[in-house]
Amino acid sequence: MNAIENSPLARKLMAFVALSAGELAVLERLHQRRRTFAAGRDLVHQGQPEQAAYILSEGWVCSYKIQPDGSRQIVDFQIPGDFLGLRSVLLQASDHSIEPIMQIEAAEVLADDLITAFAETPRLAMAILWAASRDEAMVVEHLVGLGRRDADERMAHFLLELGARLELVGMGSKSGYDCPLTQYHLADALGLSAVHVNRVLRQLREDGLATFRAGKVTFDNYDRLVALAEFDPAYLDQARPFLK
Amino acid sequence: MNAIENSPLARKLMAFVALSAGELAVLERLHQRRRTFAAGRDLVHQGQPEQAAYILSEGWVCSYKIQPDGSRQIVDFQIPGDFLGLRSVLLQASDHSIEPIMQIEAAEVLADDLITAFAETPRLAMAILWAASRDEAMVVEHLVGLGRRDADERMAHFLLELGARLELVGMGSKSGYDCPLTQYHLADALGLSAVHVNRVLRQLREDGLATFRAGKVTFDNYDRLVALAEFDPAYLDQARPFLK
Numbered sequence: 082m083n084a085i086e087n088s089p090l091a092r093k094l095m096a097f098v099a100l101s102a103g104e105l106a107v108l109e110r111l112h113q114r115r116r117t118f119a120a121g122r123d124l125v126h127q128g129q130p131e132q133a134a135y136i137l138s139e140g141w142v143c144s145y146k147i148q149p150d151g152s153r154q155i156v157d158f159q160i161p162g163d164f165l166g167l168r169s170v171l172l173q174a175s176d177h178s179i180e181p182i183m184q185i186e187a188a189e190v191l192a193d194d195l196i197t198a199f200a201e202t203p204r205l206a207m208a209i210l211w212a213a214s215r216d217e218a219m220v221v222e223h224l225v226g227l228g229r230r231d232a233d234e235r236m237a238h239f240l241l242e243l244g245a246r247l248e249l250v251g252m253g254s255k256s257g258y259d260c261p262l263t264q265y266h267l268a269d270a271l272g273l274s275a276v277h278v279n280r281v282l283r284q285l286r287e288d289g290l291a292t293f294r295a296g297k298v299t300f301d302n303y304d305r306l307v308a309l310a311e312f313d314p315a316y317l318d319q320a321r322p323f324l325k
Numbered sequence: 326m327n328a329i330e331n332s333p334l335a336r337k338l339m340a341f342v343a344l345s346a347g348e349l350a351v352l353e354r355l356h357q358r359r360r361t362f363a364a365g366r367d368l369v370h371q372g373q374p375e376q377a378a379y380i381l382s383e384g385w386v387c388s389y390k391i392q393p394d395g396s397r398q399i400v401d402f403q404i405p406g407d408f409l410g411l412r413s414v415l416l417q418a419s420d421h422s423i424e425p426i427m428q429i430e431a432a433e434v435l436a437d438d439l440i441t442a443f444a445e446t447p448r449l450a451m452a453i454l455w456a457a458s459r460d461e462a463m464v465v466e467h468l469v470g471l472g473r474r475d476a477d478e479r480m481a482h483f484l485l486e487l488g489a490r491l492e493l494v495g496m497g498s499k500s501g502y503d504c505p506l507t508q509y510h511l512a513d514a515l516g517l518s519a520v521h522v523n524r525v526l527r528q529l530r531e532d533g534l535a536t537f538r539a540g541k542v543t544f545d546n547y548d549r550l551v552a553l554a555e556f557d558p559a560y561l562d563q564a565r566p567f568l569k
Contacts, residue, residue: 097415128559146465146469148469148473149555150473152473154469154472154473156465156468156469167458168458168461168462169458171341171451171454171455171458172455172458172459172462172560172562173559173562173564174559174562176462176465176466176559176560177465192451195451196447196448196451199443199447199450199451200447203440203443203444203447203450204440206443206447206450206454207415207436207439207440207443209454210415210450210453210454210457211415211416213454213457213458213461214411214412214413214415214416214457215416216461217412217457217460217461217464218412218416218420220461220464220465220468221390221400221420221421221464222420223468224400224464224467224468224471225390225392225398225400227468227471227472228398228471228516229392229394229396229398272472311393315372315417315418315420316416316420318416318417318418320417
């Protein structure tokens with residue numbers, strides 16, 4: 082069994098604050114109710130009251146909203162080290178649904194667990210608030226980018242953001258990363274048709290920028306891809322520790 | 326001078342948790358560095374390192390992002406009781422700018438003030454995390470709505486959301502509210518031209534749904550406006566106290 086400091090969440094939070102042994106012990110306790118979930122079965126339903134939050138330790142999930150007309154809009158994907166439903170554990174009813182893309186492992190966290198952990202270590206509370214701030218900064222970046230970026234730029238930005246997030250938890254690099262998403266996931270998240278996604282990916286590949294094939298994203302020319310997307314990772318705030 | 330429990334922030338947080346006298350005292354201390362800011366002068370600049378957060382007590386501000394091409398996209402407006410830059414106080418550099426729409430009063434809050442307050446009262450920490458969750462739920466709702474709602478529905482949804490937020494802090498009702506925004510603000514926030522905004526507002530007025538004139542929004546037929554916008558305020562989570 083891995084030590085808690087190697088867990089994806091600890092690796093992520095350590096980009097913000099150097100957690101002490103005591104703080105890591107509190108974080109470990111938040112991981113105690115480990116659960117396995119199958120692909121395609123919602124962990125959290127939109128409108129569900131009093132649901133738990135989860136710390137994702139293995140696998141990927143997508144968060145989505147069902148529209149009044151029944152259509153589905155993917156808001157974002159979560160990767161190991163991300164909280165699932167952290168926003169909703171404090172809201173009376175979840176404002177979104179969460180579905181595993183593959184079999185996942187996640188630790189269940191109740192509102193009371195958070196209150197207890199916060200009481201013991203306010204620095205951990207700040208680190209979790211930082212992670213929530215970063216999640217919100219991503220949604221804001223997506224909102225602002227939606228009207229401004231064309232399909233190529235949007236795809237490039239999306240692949241680069243995912244790469245940066247995965248690198249933070251040791252699952253990606255400037256060469257690329259393993260990616261379980263289908264073209265349907267990409268289409269739902271980027272507001273494109275599956276045919277359009279296919280065309281955009283082919284263009285990126287033919288231009289020698291990036292290749293997404295057989296569950297793997299390869300950055301063929303990282304710097305040119307960054308230039309195309311005008312990708313500035315400052316909003317991901319993963320450059321250095323802040324609180325010693 | 327008003328008691329702290331009548332402050333807009335206390336009124337808002339009380340929708341989530343019944344704050345004790347001790348917790349209100351901690352909240353009062355967060356208000357101690359009161360500042361006045363003039364209209365049109367940024368409180369926070371995008372890219373600025375180590376800025377403070379603020380608790381807005383009087384007046385309205387807008388949060389915006391400057392795009393690489395120099396254009397400006399309004400992300401949202403903040404009203405009394407909202408945190409300004411709470412997300413950025415934990416990020417190394419602010420991901421957005423904040424500009425007062427009118428002269429405002431706001432209390433400066435540093436990261437250390439938050440850590441101290443969180444250490445004293447984890448319930449207040451949870452309440453602030455709740456407010457941050459609610460802010461994120463709004464951005465997600467805007468993101469999802471952007472592709473789905475036409476101009477009339479987007480305007481109706483925007484006016485209703487603002488009304489619900491203002492009602493929570495005692496500044497609005499189902500009849501309407503005072504609103505200092507110009508048509509240029511509405512245009513920048515809703516991704517419409519000023520001419521289009523003007524046309525949409527005229528349509529809502531002629532249909533007997535809502536009137537925005539002379540700094541005042543009047544809901545002429547609240548229920549029909551809700552139906553037009555398919556406005557479900559669940560994501561604002563302001564229905565009842567959660568933690569006793």
